[in-house]
Amino acid sequence: MKIAILPGDGIGPEIIDQAVKVLNVLGESFELETAPVGGAGYAAHGHPLPENTLALAKAADAVLFGAVGDYQYDKLERALRPEQAILGLRKQLGLFGNLRPAILYPELAGASTLKPEVVSGLDILIVRELTGDIYFGQPRGVRECPDGPFQGQREGYDTMRYAEGEIRRIAHVAFQAAQKRGKRLTSVDKANVLETFQFWKDIVTDVHQEYPDVALEHMYVDNAAMQLVRAPKKFDVIVTGNMFGDILSDCAAMLTGSIGMLPSASLDASNKGLYEPSHGSAPDIAGKGIANPLATILSAAMMLRYTFDKTEQADRIETAVKSVLAQGLRTADIFEPGTTRVGTEEMGNAVVKALAA
Ligand code: IPM
Ligand code: MG
Numbered sequence: 001m002k003i004a005i006l007p008g009d010g011i012g013p014e015i016i017d018q019a020v021k022v023l024n025v026l027g028e029s030f031e032l033e034t035a036p037v038g039g040a041g042y043a044a045h046g047h048p049l050p051e052n053t054l055a056l057a058k059a060a061d062a063v064l065f066g067a068v069g070d071y072q073y074d075k076l077e078r079a080l081r082p083e084q085a086i087l088g089l090r091k092q093l094g095l096f097g098n099l100r101p102a103i104l105y106p107e108l109a110g111a112s113t114l115k116p117e118v119v120s121g122l123d124i125l126i127v128r129e130l131t132g133d134i135y136f137g138q139p140r141g142v143r144e145c146p147d148g149p150f151q152g153q154r155e156g157y158d159t160m161r162y163a164e165g166e167i168r169r170i171a172h173v174a175f176q177a178a179q180k181r182g183k184r185l186t187s188v189d190k191a192n193v194l195e196t197f198q199f200w201k202d203i204v205t206d207v208h209q210e211y212p213d214v215a216l217e218h219m220y221v222d223n224a225a226m227q228l229v230r231a232p233k234k235f236d237v238i239v240t241g242n243m244f245g246d247i248l249s250d251c252a253a254m255l256t257g258s259i260g261m262l263p264s265a266s267l268d269a270s271n272k273g274l275y276e277p278s279h280g281s282a283p284d285i286a287g288k289g290i291a292n293p294l295a296t297i298l299s300a301a302m303m304l305r306y307t308f309d310k311t312e313q314a315d316r317i318e319t320a321v322k323s324v325l326a327q328g329l330r331t332a333d334i335f336e337p338g339t340t341r342v343g344t345e346e347m348g349n350a351v352v353k354a355l356a357a
Contacts, residue, residue, distance in 0.1 A: 001030045001308055004060035006037040006053065009073075009082055010281025011291035011344075012066025018293035018348025019064060019300045022320075025352050026313050033060070037089075038068025038082035038281070048073075048085035057089055062307040063274040064300060065089070067281035086276075090130050095266035095274050096166065097173040098128040098245065099302070102232075102252040102262060107325040111257025111334050114229065119255050124235045125181065126252055127174040128245025129167075130266055133196075134160040135242045160196045162241065167200050169269065171207040174239035178214045182236035185216050188224045188244055200241065221248070228252055253278050260292030260333040263299035265306050273307045275299040285332075289343040292331040294321055297351055320354035327354075 005020060007013040023030055035053040036044045044050065048068070057063045068082035078084070089095070104112065104122040112119045137159030145155040171187075178185040187204045189197035201218055208216045219227070221244045227234065228251050240248060253259040262278040277295030285291055298321060305314035329350050330339040342350065 001028065001062075002060045003030055003032050003303070004053075004056045004063045005032050005034040006057070006063060006065045007034065007040070008038040008066040008068040008085070008281060009040055009070045010067055010283040010286040012038070012040075012068070012281055014286070014289065014344050015277065015291055015293040015296040016064065016066040018344060018351070019296040021348050022297050022317060022351055022355065023300055025355055026316070028310070028313065037065070038085045039070045039073040041085060042073060042076070042080060042082070046080075048080060048082050049088040053085075054088070054092060057093060057274075061272060062303050063089065063093075064296075064303060065274055065276035066296065067277065067279065069281045070283045070286075082281075087135070089274060090266060091136065093272070093274065094131065094268040096129060096131040096269075097170060097267040098126075098130040099173075099177070099265045099267070099306075100126040100128060100245075100249040100252070100262065100278055101264075102126065102249075102256050104256045105261070105322065105325055108257050108261070108334055110336055112255060113257070114232075114255060119232060119257075122232055122255060124232065124252060125177055125237045126245060126249045127170065127177055127237060127239040128249055129162075129170040129239075129241050130245075131242070132162050132166045133242035134158045137161040160194065160243075162196050162200055164199075164203055167203040168207055170239060171204045172210075173267075174237055175207065175211040175214050178237040179211065183214050184236035185214050186224070186235055186238045187216065187218050188221050188238055188240035188248065189218060190221050190244070191218070192220060197241070204239070224248060225251060228255065249278065258292065258334045260295055260331065261298070262295050263302050265299070265302045267306060271306055273303065275303040275307075289345060290332045291344050292333050293344050293348050294331075294351075297321060297348070316355060317351070320351045323354040323357075324350040 007016040109116040140158045191198040191201045259279040267273040301314040301317035304310040
């Protein structure tokens with residue numbers, strides 16, 4: 001069980017430390033190796049995804065990733081920006097299936113900006129396609145506008161595209177995930193405007209024939225955004241493309257009140273995966289010891305579940321997290337009066353202690 005540990009930037013190293021601590025007390029024999037990525041990769045080797053880091057990630061069975069991005073790297077040319085590290089890893093490792101659960105722990109119902117009755121008990125799963133769409137489509141760039149009223153001016157352009165096989169494989173991931181949950185799948189598209197997503201809808205409909213036990217509905221992305229804040233509990237599993245999935249998953253994450261609680265998995269065809277918290281590098285609070293490590297710890301649990309098939313260990317971690325919440329321990333992002341405010345390290349230690357109990 002070889003795991004590449006890529007802490008990255010901002011709060012990345014602090015939260016990864018806590019997850020590593022948790023992995024180390026499980027009594028399993030993991031082989032952990034750390035490498036710089038993102039801004040840290042650029043600082044160390046002049047590239048956000050240094051060759052050695054990529055080689056390590058490729059050789060490992062799983063990658064535990066912190067977060068990338070920091071103000072000081074914002075002015076670099078795009079190819080050297082920290083975000084390129086995560087985009088490069090997804091593409092190079094073929095991690096096309098992104099699972100982003102949004103679960104509202106009952107103890108945190110008050111942390112949501114939505115009324116408790118709208119969100120309490122929320123448990124939805126967003127399946128986001130991660131290596132296609134307008135994120136990676138070619139051509140892209142800035143060119144001279146070829147026609148129309150702005151002819152001759154500069155224009156920025158990108159290409160939205162999905163190959164049939166790309167849609168089929170993510171549809172299978174989503175239908176199979178739905179089979180293991182509430183057996184309902186919502187495919188989100190923009191078929192009323194975009195050719196790519198009319199095609200998406202047709203292919204998902206076709207794949208559905210193999211999963212008659214799952215109820216499939218189609219929803220336009222604008223409506224899906226609205227329904228997510230209106231009646232989020234109506235969803236079970238949502239499947240969508242890379243860009244819509246980026247947007248909707250942040251929205252879904254915030255329904256739960258704290259993006260600091262949400263893990264994610266990005267899987268290839270053989271369940272090798274990269275696991276990362278759904279939140280970013282939060283450079284504004286980096287180094288202060290106040291970041292919430294639970295999303296990263298829960299990402300490690302997803303790693304045990306999906307890549308290593310260690311269901312029992314994954315359950316142990318999730319139970320330990322629930323227990324520290326039940327004890328009233330809260331990092332600043334989920335703090336409410338009447339609970340106990342703790343820092344990153346104390347929270348990690350509390351999970352370790354709960355694991356031993
Ligand atoms: C995410 C992030 C990334 C994305 C960025 C950092 C490139 O927003 O994982 O959702 O857009 O996919
Ligand atoms: Mg995003």
